[in-house]
Structure formats: C-alpha cells, structure tokens
Amino acid sequence: MDTTLHSLYLGFSVALQPANAWYAFLGCLVGTLVGVLPGIGPLAGISILLPVTFGLNATQAIIMLAGIYYGSQYGGSTTSILMRIPGEASSVMTCVDGYAMAQRGRAGAALCIAAVGSWIGGTFGVLVLTMVAPPLATIAIKFGPPEYTALLVLGLIFLAYMSSTSLIRTLLMACLGLLLGMIGIDNMTGDFRYSFNLAELGDGIGIVPVAVGLFGLGEILSTPSVSAVKDVIAPRLRELLPTRQEWREAALPIGRGTALGFIIGIIPGSAHVISSFLSYALEKRVSRHPERFGKGAVAGVAGPETANNAASTGAFVPLLALGIPTSPITAVLIGALMIHGVQVGPTLVNEHPDVFWGFVASMYVGNVMLLALNLPLVGLFVTVLRIPYAYLYPMIIMFCIVGVYEVNNSIVDVWIMLIMGVLGYALRKFDFDPAPLVLGLVISPILEQSLRQSLIMSNGNYLIFVSRPIALGLLAVSATLLALAGLSFVLKQRDWRARLAAAEAGEAER
Amino acid sequence: MDRRNFVIGSAAVAAFAAVRARAADDYPNRAITMISPFPPGGVSDTITRPLDAALEKVFKQPVVLENKTGAAGAVGAQYVAAAKPDGYTLLTHIVSISGFAAVDRLFGRTPKFTNDSFVPIARIVADPIVMIVNKDLPYRSLKELVDDAKAHPNKLIYSSSGLYGASHIPTALFAKAAGNLQMRHLPTNGGGPAVTAVLGGNVNFFMSPTSIALSHIRAGKVRPLAVSSAQRIKSLPDVPTFRESGYDLEYYFWVGIFAPKGTPEPIIKILREGIRQAAHSREFLDTLANLGQDLAYMDQPEFAAFWAVDAKRQEDAINAIGRVQG
Numbered sequence: 001m002d003t004t005l006h007s008l009y010l011g012f013s014v015a016l017q018p019a020n021a022w023y024a025f026l027g028c029l030v031g032t033l034v035g036v037l038p039g040i041g042p043l044a045g046i047s048i049l050l051p052v053t054f055g056l057n058a059t060q061a062i063i064m065l066a067g068i069y070y071g072s073q074y075g076g077s078t079t080s081i082l083m084r085i086p087g088e089a090s091s092v093m094t095c096v097d098g099y100a101m102a103q104r105g106r107a108g109a110a111l112c113i114a115a116v117g118s119w120i121g122g123t124f125g126v127l128v129l130t131m132v133a134p135p136l137a138t139i140a141i142k143f144g145p146p147e148y149t150a151l152l153v154l155g156l157i158f159l160a161y162m163s164s165t166s167l168i169r170t171l172l173m174a175c176l177g178l179l180l181g182m183i184g185i186d187n188m189t190g191d192f193r194y195s196f197n198l199a200e201l202g203d204g205i206g207i208v209p210v211a212v213g214l215f216g217l218g219e220i221l222s223t224p225s226v227s228a229v230k231d232v233i234a235p236r237l238r239e240l241l242p243t244r245q246e247w248r249e250a251a252l253p254i255g256r257g258t259a260l261g262f263i264i265g266i267i268p269g270s271a272h273v274i275s276s277f278l279s280y281a282l283e284k285r286v287s288r289h290p291e292r293f294g295k296g297a298v299a300g301v302a303g304p305e306t307a308n309n310a311a312s313t314g315a316f317v318p319l320l321a322l323g324i325p326t327s328p329i330t331a332v333l334i335g336a337l338m339i340h341g342v343q344v345g346p347t348l349v350n351e352h353p354d355v356f357w358g359f360v361a362s363m364y365v366g367n368v369m370l371l372a373l374n375l376p377l378v379g380l381f382v383t384v385l386r387i388p389y390a391y392l393y394p395m396i397i398m399f400c401i402v403g404v405y406e407v408n409n410s411i412v413d414v415w416i417m418l419i420m421g422v423l424g425y426a427l428r429k430f431d432f433d434p435a436p437l438v439l440g441l442v443i444s445p446i447l448e449q450s451l452r453q454s455l456i457m458s459n460g461n462y463l464i465f466v467s468r469p470i471a472l473g474l475l476a477v478s479a480t481l482l483a484l485a486g487l488s489f490v491l492k493q494r495d496w497r498a499r500l501a502a503a504e505a506g507e508a509e510r
Numbered sequence: 511m512d513r514r515n516f517v518i519g520s521a522a523v524a525a526f527a528a529v530r531a532r533a534a535d536d537y538p539n540r541a542i543t544m545i546s547p548f549p550p551g552g553v554s555d556t557i558t559r560p561l562d563a564a565l566e567k568v569f570k571q572p573v574v575l576e577n578k579t580g581a582a583g584a585v586g587a588q589y590v591a592a593a594k595p596d597g598y599t600l601l602t603h604i605v606s607i608s609g610f611a612a613v614d615r616l617f618g619r620t621p622k623f624t625n626d627s628f629v630p631i632a633r634i635v636a637d638p639i640v641m642i643v644n645k646d647l648p649y650r651s652l653k654e655l656v657d658d659a660k661a662h663p664n665k666l667i668y669s670s671s672g673l674y675g676a677s678h679i680p681t682a683l684f685a686k687a688a689g690n691l692q693m694r695h696l697p698t699n700g701g702g703p704a705v706t707a708v709l710g711g712n713v714n715f716f717m718s719p720t721s722i723a724l725s726h727i728r729a730g731k732v733r734p735l736a737v738s739s740a741q742r743i744k745s746l747p748d749v750p751t752f753r754e755s756g757y758d759l760e761y762y763f764w765v766g767i768f769a770p771k772g773t774p775e776p777i778i779k780i781l782r783e784g785i786r787q788a789a790h791s792r793e794f795l796d797t798l799a800n801l802g803q804d805l806a807y808m809d810q811p812e813f814a815a816f817w818a819v820d821a822k823r824q825e826d827a828i829n830a831i832g833r834v835q836g
Binding site: 050051199335453 | 552559576580664694697705
C-alpha cells in the first residue's frame with residue numbers, strides 16, 4: 001500500500017504538470033465532442049488524432065488519447081437522452097428511460113445523473129485499477145471461450161427483465177435480434193450467410209446502424225402520426241438539477257453499476273458492450289417498482305451509464321498490466337504507445353513508471369475535468385429541445401445518416417439504418433420494444449463464436465462448460481434465476497409481469 | 511441551347527480535357543486517399559499512418575488514411591479495385607490480399623477482384639512469423655511440439671487471427687511441412703485475441719507476427735520456438751528459423767502499397783519515388799524501430815516478383831486447408 005501511495009504521488013506529480021494537465025483537458029474536450037456527435041466514435045477520433053501526438057512525449061500522448069476514449073463515454077448519453085439516438089451500443093439502454101425522463105421534462109436531471117454516475121464509475125474504476133491491476137488481469141485472461149459462453153447465457157436469461165412489454169413480445173424481439181446477428185461470414189467455416197452477395201454484409205449487421213435506426217429514426221418517423229402537438233420541453237433552470245428524491249433513487253444503481261461494469265470491463269474481448277444491458281436488467285430485477293422502467297425510471301439511467309464508464313476504465317486493466325488489447329480502441333492506444341517507443345506489456349510498470357502512474361493519475365484528473373465540463377453543458381444541451389420539431393427533426397435525420405455513414409464509410413450501413421427506421425416505426429405502432437432486439441444482435445455473434453470455440457477446445461464435449469469453475473459459477477447463477485422464475489410460476493404467484501400482461505389484455509378488450 | 515451556352519460549355523469541356531491531359535505532370539495536385547481495409551490498431555494501420563504522414567511532406571499534399579473495413583480486408587480491396595485509376599485512391603494491404611480469390615473459388619463464388627486488379631507499388635515491411643507457446647507448456651523446441659502432435663493427432667489446438675487469414679495460412683504451411691500434422695484450429699477475431707488465447711492457456715500455440723508477440727516473449731509469458739524468416743532475426747537471436755529446425759517454411763507478414771489497375775505509368779512512377787523517399791525518411795524509420803519492425807522496402811519490380819511467388823504460396827495453402835466442415 002505504501003508503495004502504491006508513493007507511486008500515485010509520482011503519478012500525480014506527472015499528471016499535474018501544466019502541459020500534461022492541458023493535454024488531459026484537450027483529450028477530455030475532444031472526447032466529449034466525439035461522444036455527443038453521433039457517428040464519429042472514439043475509435044475514429046483517436047485514430048485521426050494519433051499523428052498529432054507524434055510531436056508529444058509518450059506520457060502526453062497516452063494521456064490525451066485515453067482522455068478521448070473515456071471522455072466519449074460521458075458524451076454518449078447526451079443524444080440518447082435528448083433525441084433517442086444512441087451514439088454507440090453502450091448507450092442503447094439510456095435511450096429507453098433517459099428519453100422517457102426527457103419527455104417528462106426531466107432531461108436536465110437525467111443528464112446530471114448520467115454525468116455524476118459516469119464520474120463515480122470512472123473514478124472508482126481507476127481506484128481499483130491503481131490497487132489491484134496486475135493480479136486482476138491474471139485472473140481475467142483465464143476468461144476463455146467457455147466462460148464467455150456462460151456469461152452470455154446469463155445475459156440472455158436477464159432478457160426477461162430487459163423490456164417493459166410482456167415476456168412473449170420481449171422474446172420475439174430477442175429472437176429477431178439473434179437471427180439478425182447470424183448474418184455474415186461464418187467465422188468457423190468461411191461460408192457467407194444471408195449476405196445476398198454483398199461483401200459489406202460479410203461482417204454482419206452493425207449495431208450502430210440498427211440502434212440508430214430503431215430508436216432515433218423510428219421515433220422521428222412516428223412523430224407526425226401523433227395528432228397532439230407536444231409542447232416543446234423546455235425546462236426552467238431550477239428544474240435542470242435532479243431532485244433529492246431522484247438522487248436517492250440513483251445512489252444504489254450507481255454503486256451496483258460501478259461494480260458490475262468494472263468486472264465486465266476487465267474481461268478481454270467484446271463483453272464490455274453488454275455491461276449497460278446487464279446493469280439495466282439487474283436494476284429492474286432488484287427494483288421494487290419494475291413497472292416504472294421504460295417510463296422514465298431514474299435507476300434505468302443511473303445504472304447503465306455508470307456501468308459503461310466503469311467498464312471502459314476496467315478495459316485498461318488487461319491493457320496496462322498485460323499489454324493485451326481488449327477492444328479495437330485499446331489496440332489503437334497500444335499502437336500509439338509503441339510508436340512512442342514504449343513497449344506495452346507486463347513489464348510496463350517497472351520500465352516506464354512515469355508513463356504508467358502518470359497515466360493512471362491523469363485519469364483521476366480527467367474524470368474531475370469531465371464532470372466540470374459536462375455539468376455546465378447540461379443547460380446548453382437541454383436548450384436544444386427548445387428548437388421546434390419542424391426544424392430539429394430534419395437535422396436529427398441528417399445527423400443520423402452522416403453519423404452512421406462515418407462509422408465504416410459504408411453506404412450499406414445507411415440503408416440498413418433506413419430500413420431499421422421503418423421497422424422501428426412499425427414496432428412502435430404495434431407496441432414492441434426494440435431494446436431486446438439490439439441485445440440479441442449484440443450477443444448473437446459473440447455467443448455463437450465462443451460456443452463453437454469452446455467445443456473446438458473440448459473436442460465436442462459439452463462437459464467443458466461445467467468443468468471450469470468460472471463457467472460453472474456463471475451457469476449456476478443462470479440456473480438459479482430460472483429456478484426462481486419457475487418456482488413463482490408453480491406457486492401461481494402473479495408477479496408484476498403477469499399483472500402487466502393482464503393490464504395489456506384488459507386494455508385490448510376496451 | 512443558345513450559342514452562348516454552347517460556347518461556354520465547349521470551353522469548359524476543352525479546359526477539362528486539358529486538365530486531364532496535364533494530370534500526370536502536376537500529380538498530385540490534391541489530397542490522396544489511402545484505403546486501409548482493416549480497423550485501426552491492426553498492423554497495416556499502425557504502419558501506414560506514419561508512412562502517410564511522411565508522404566504528405568514529400569508530396570506537399572494531404573494523404574488521408576480511410577478505414578474501409580469488412581470481410582477480413584476484402585471490402586476495402588474491392589473498393590480500390592473498382593476505384594478510378596487516377597492515383598488519388600491507393601490501397602494499403604497485407605499478405606492476405608492474395609488469398610481472397612482462391613477462397614472465393616474454393617466456395618464456388620466468382621471473385622470480385624484478383625491480384626491482377628492491382629498494380630503493386632512498394633513493399634514496406636515484412637514481419638516474420640514467430641511460433642509462441644504458453645510458458646507453462648513442456649515444449650522446449652519445435653521438434654518436441656511436432657513429436658507430440660504426431661503421437662497424438664487432433665490433440666494440439668492453435669489459435670489464429672481468422673479463417674484463411676494471415677496467421678492461419680503459415681500454420682497450414684507448417685502442418686504440411688511437418689508431415690501433415692492433424693491439429694485443431696481455434697479462429698478468433700484478430701491478432702490480439704489470438705495471443706490472449708495463448709496467454710490464457712486456452713490454446714497450445716499461435717503463429718504470431720513478431721511485432722505483436724515480442725513484448726510477451728520479453729516478459730517471459732510465452733516461449734518462442736521458431737521464426738519464419740530466412741535468417742534469424744535481430745530481436746530474437748536465440749530463436750532458430752523453421753528451416754534450421756528442419757521444416758521448409760518461409761513466410762512474412764508483409765504490408766504493401768497498391769494502386770488500382772489502369773493507373774497511368776507516369777503517375778505510378780511519381781508514387782514509387784514519393785513512397786521510396788517517405789519510407790526512408792528519418793521520422794518513419796524511427797517510428798518503425800519503435801514498433802519493433804525493420805524496413806523491408808522493395809520497389810515495384812522486386813515487389814512484383816516477390817508477390818507472384820508469395821501469392822502462389824497463399825493459394826497452395828488455402829487449397830491445402832480446403833473447405834472447413836463446420
């Protein structure tokens with residue numbers, strides 16, 4: 001502990017040098033912009049700015065580039081809450097309750113809670129990173145294909161808690177998502193599946209075009225068919241801040257989101273995408289008022305937003321401790337460090353303590369900067385809602401199209417988004433919830449790959465899933481959840497979901 | 511159409527034609543786009559970005575790297591194959607560019623482009639492959655691993671960056687050279703995940719581009735058994751080559767620059783000279799050294815000859831792998 005404190009002291013003495021603090025600020029600023037603007041994701045932002053860092057030293061470069069990465073996680077919630085456009089997969093769940101809160105005139109509160117939650121998630125993540133990064137990372141790489149499979153099965157079990165509609169509708173949407181996720185090259189045999197001879201479909205359907213289409217465009221398309229002209233939601237200044245009650249509702253979800261997000265974040269691979277989905281489902285599971293979810297529940301914003309920030313910090317654990325990139329973004333960061341002559345790997349801490357600890361300390365500083373940057377901006381962002389819909393909506397459509405094109409420079413992605421927009425409109429009309437569809441799409445390729453990889457490892461023996469402790473543990477949790485659900489069914493205990501279904505049936509009769 | 515419009519229109523056409531005729535003289539007179547068919551973070555991306563930065567200084571024009579990813583690099587290559595051959599759209603690609611047509615034929619699909627769709631301009635780097643095993647495995651030499659694989663068919667598992675990809679091919683060539691070894695293949699989504707599979711003990715070995723594996727080797731987490739270059743390499747002087755160990759395998763993970771077929775010869779000439787200068791600039795060489803790579807520059811004639819041999823190797827390997835039964 002003494003050495004940690006001493007190292008942190010070294011780190012802060014590096015991070016607080018005016019030049020380094022300036023680059024941290026610059027990175028956070030660019031990150032916030034990148035997060036707010038749909039389309040330019042953190043990956044593109046970092047790659048474009050990479051050559052700019054050639055003139056800097058390694059510490060400054062990593063401080064700035066990492067600032068863009070975690071900064072973008074703050075900004076990502078803004079468009080989700082205000083316009084129902086998820087800038088990236090991790091902010092899909094925020095579209096549900098965040099946007100619902102904005103509809104109730106609580107946009108400011110939602111933005112504040114998202115910012116504060118992100119800050120807590122990020123800072124806590126760095127704290128754990130400081131203390132236990134190396135041992136944690138060693139455990140994290142034990143997370144092979146069988147463990148992944150078990151984790152995703154758990155994710156699927158949580159599906160029932162994903163949406164505000166009845167179970168059958170939820171499962172229908174999830175199946176559709178899983179099917180869409182099958183499109184593309186079969187990673188194990190190289191066959192094209194459902195690709196219609198389009199090379200662009202070879203990699204499958206992207207999550208961003210689908211999410212933007214279903215949520216953002218679907219929302220806009222359905223607006224003209226609502227006859228009542230809604231008042232422009234322009235909150236007064238004092239309404240920008242969350243109420244005492246809202247803070248209280250946010251506290252526990254922020255705590256749980258932090259822990260959950262961090263744990264998922266340290267796992268190498270693409271699992272961090274599902275951290276916000278899992279957090280949302282978890283909040284709904286433990287909530288005493290699950291029926292409020294989807295209608296502007298504070299916990300539905302606080303949990304997922306915190307979780308995705310904690311996950312993005314957690315992703316630095318394998319990066320810094322082992323030199324393993326957990327995502328394309330951390331891969332670019334490794335490339336950036338290598339270009340500056342710093343070999344990333346298990347020896348980083350000993351060989352370049354100033355880079356390592358300076359970088360860690362800069363994340364504490366950067367998170368405070370982001371909070372200071374984002375809270376005042378809440379007022380500014382909310383005024384966007386004062387723009388009359390007749391002007392705002394065409395602009396949003398333009399943003400959606402440009403943004404989706406920018407992700408892969410692919411016109412096929414734009415078509416996918418437009419088709420999904422129409423589907424999103426239809427789903428809205430028939431009262432289906434698109435969130436489970438997106439989760440299915442996220443999970444499907446990873447689940448398929450890890451399942452088949454596991455079976456390659458075991459030569460086709462399914463016992464591999466119960467002979468490895470972590471996988472067995474995760475599957476046991478899944479089984480327990482299923483058993484509990486089965487038990488309440490046997491006991492004919494009508495839970496909130498049954499009441500909801502009954503209410504829906506009642507409405508239909510009327 | 512009145513006469514005035516006609517005159518203006520004709521003048522415009524004439525002016526345009528004149529501009530086109532002069533095109534090679536003042537090439538490049540606007541921004542050049544370099545298409546990278548892989549996501550940022552891959553080897554081709556980390557090599558080409560600094561190269562483009564150096565090229566901008568030579569040409570005094572912006573050189574923009576654009577990632578057009580998909581289908582393991584086929585989408586970007588197809589895009590450039592269909593682009594206007596005016597020297598303003600170039601392609602940076604890796605060793606696997608030669609394999610797409612062979613894979614397409616294997617599956618009975620009509621290839622959308624072949625190697626003839628591109629004009630090679632220069633090879634920039636050629637990273638040998640190093641075979642790595644987890645430090646906890648008993649294999650001290652390549653022979654021990656081969657003996658085990660022969661004694662227990664289908665026991666060993668290797669990871670790769672993807673099916674028919676830049677690390678699957680050399681593994682297939684190795685298996686063939688060692689007497690048709692029967693091993694299991696665990697494809698992943700890239701070099702990073704494939705190394706992770708070795709580190710986590712989920713597979714037995716991975717044939718990795720040296721630059722990716724080096725830090726893990728130095729940290730003692732993985733053990734190198736052999737490198738795929740003709741001679742031993744500077745960064746791993748104690749590791750024997752495959753040939754030394756008795757297996758006929760020479761293979762490089764190379765990155766090269768291409769133009770679409772039909773690009774005028776004068777423009778190709780300017781590009782060759784520009785890229786030669788950029789590749790030998792101090793700043794680019796420093797960056798390469800930091801990345802743990804050596805410049806393995808080849809100008810067009812040499813590169814074209816190398817590519818022809820390499821492409822044959824790729825096709826043979828793909829046909830040897832054949833269609834994988836899922």
